[in-house]
Amino acid sequence: MDNTDSPIVRIKNLYKSYRRGSQDIPVLEDITLDIREGEFLALMGPSGSGKSTLLNLIAGIDRADSGSIRIGGIEIPSLSETELAQWRANNVGFIFQFYNLIPVLTAFENVELPLTLTGLSRRERHEHATVALKVVGLADRMDHYPGQLSGGQQQRVAIARAVVTDPTILVADEPTGDLDRVSAREILDLIGRLNAESGKTIIMVTHDPRAAERAHLIKHLDKGVLHENNQAPL
Amino acid sequence: MRIIKLLFKNAFRHKLRTWLTILGMTIAILAFGLLRTLVSAWYAGVEASSSTRLVTRNAISLVFPLPISYKDRIRQVEGVKLVSYGNWFGGIYIDEKHFFPNFAVEPKSYLELYPEFVLEPKQEDAFLKDRKGAVAGRKLAERYGWKIGDTITLKGVIFPGNWDFVLRAIYTGKDKSTDESQFFFHWNYLNETLRKTIPRRADQVGFFMIGIKHPGLAAEVSVAIDKLFKNSLAETLTETEKAFQLSFISMTEAIVVAIQLVSFVVIIIIMAVVANTMAMTTRERLGEYAILKALGFGGWYIAGLIFGESLVITLIGGAIGIAATFPAAKVFSTALSAFFPVFNVAPETIIMDIAAALIVGVAAAVVPTSRAISIRIADGLRRIG
DSSP, rough: OOOOEEEEEEEEEEEEEEEEEEEEEEEEEEEEEEEEETTTEEEEHHHHHSHHHHHHHHHHHHSSSEEEEETTTEGGSSSSSHHHHHHHHHHEEEEOOOOOOTTEEEEEEEEGGGGGGGOOHHHHHHHHHHHHHHHOOOOGGTTTTTTSSOOOHHHHHHHHHHHOOOEEEEEEEEETTOOOHHHHHHHHHHHHHHHHHHEEEEEOOSSSSHHHTSSEEEEETTEEEEEEEEOOOE | HHHHHHHHHHHHHHHHHHHHHHHHHHHHHHHHHHHHHHHHHHHHHHHHOOEEEEEEEEETTSSOOTTTTHHHHHHTTEEEEEEEEEEHHHHHHTTHHHHEEEEEOOOOHHHHHOOOOOHHHHHHHHHHTTTTEEEEHHHHHHHHHOOOOEEEEEEETTEEOOOOOOEEEEESSTTSSSOOOOOOHHHHHHHHHHHHHHHHTTTTEEEEEEEESSSGGGGHHHHHHHHHHHTSSSSSEEEEEEHHHHHHHHHTTHHHHHHHHHHHHHHHHHHHHHHHHHHHHHHTHHHHHHHHHHHHHHHHHHHHHHHHHHHHHHHHHHHHHHHHHHHHHHHHHTTTTTTTOOOOOOHHHHHHHHHHHHHHHHHHHHHHHHHHHHHOOHHHHHHHH
């Protein structure tokens, strides 16, 4: 692992609340967090603790009420919607609990999808998508539709889609939450390998302590407050 | 991967729903096309009228006759090239259900005035030489299986008695808009018979058909003719053939307006059906649109997917509907040939069909697109699972 001292993600005094009727419900309170490049961070906490909200804010798919999120030197809250979409396309790889593949596209087409936003030629897109599918061990399933794949295989396709654009950070929201134990272990192995071999910065939300054990660092959120960490064994 | 491929795949995710919507669109476009063709058929006589032909009739009403002696005076009016004349005969063939228009006309000048009625020279000669000879349009002859030399008997209503005619010629239309269901015979045959049976009704015509030198003279010649017979016992009303035909249409204008309204109502109904399909489809896929947005796809891409899908459905339905309009119009044309001798699907109708399919496709996608674009990614993702 090739960590550097300067954090790639720097969060300061972050607040987020949701409005329910006339009431403001605080979700995140005064979050300050630094994540170094190449780090594998697990965010844990009970349901409603705000961990998915924090992940969404880091990934640029939600807006904070106040505070600063700086990723790779870019102040995320200051970006317009269009700039934010462009930034996500270039810098964030998403791994969701329910894989979220497009059912009418093949595994190859799902992986190729984010590349259509880049300036790559058709041939280059084909090469990149093929390599990504090879990395996740599904080169022989590229013409299969998500419905023809197991849960674990679908999640591997989702991981290939997440890494195909070579993003700055990978965000994973309960990536093993919908998988059996064997598949979950395979997925965690794959995520761990991506971190170890490719040096990808990974932020993972999980309920599962065994999944969290794979991370270098575990942070706990409770009622929107970030508690200092339990250092996981490297 | 091209967006076109994705929107086609999306359109057929729920095959039954999509095909039912396409079927609805097909029926709507078919109905729209047939109703527009019906309106065109209503105006076929107007469309087929020539700008160099005028009609002179009794100023009081078409049912009152004019003396045949007016012919020579009309001929002398500056700008008039040719004068023909005739009567609406209104004879019945077999019974009232077997209607077709039949006229007694001065044959030589009438055929000269109507070059769109194309006759074989031999048949034309035979017709002109036989006082009891008659000419029928191709469609009319086909309808009753008439052949040259057949005797056709019409029962006179305006001119009582049984009238026998020998079919001497069958005309074909010069173009698709020519009425091929008319029947005409020698005015002299009618007049000579009337001289013997009802002498007071002899030497009178229902209308004069006037050929003018060029269309620009129409107003001037019309005024000159009517001025000629001002304060006479039978004052005249002269108008262009088009205006004359339109005066018949105006009597049934309410029906035409009703048909036009119904044709638009059909489109509005299918618009609601397609909009419902698109709303359901979009609601089901809000999570997917949220994923696409999370991956960096912008609102235009999402809009392209939804509008494209809607247009795929409406244009497929529209294309099938247009293709079905032609055979359906043929069936209608055969069934209603007595009322609509010209029942052709006009190019304008096809353009309106395509425009309707496009408008329905676009309109149906507006609200679902707005919803899909405006939903927050986090809210959209929450719908999955």
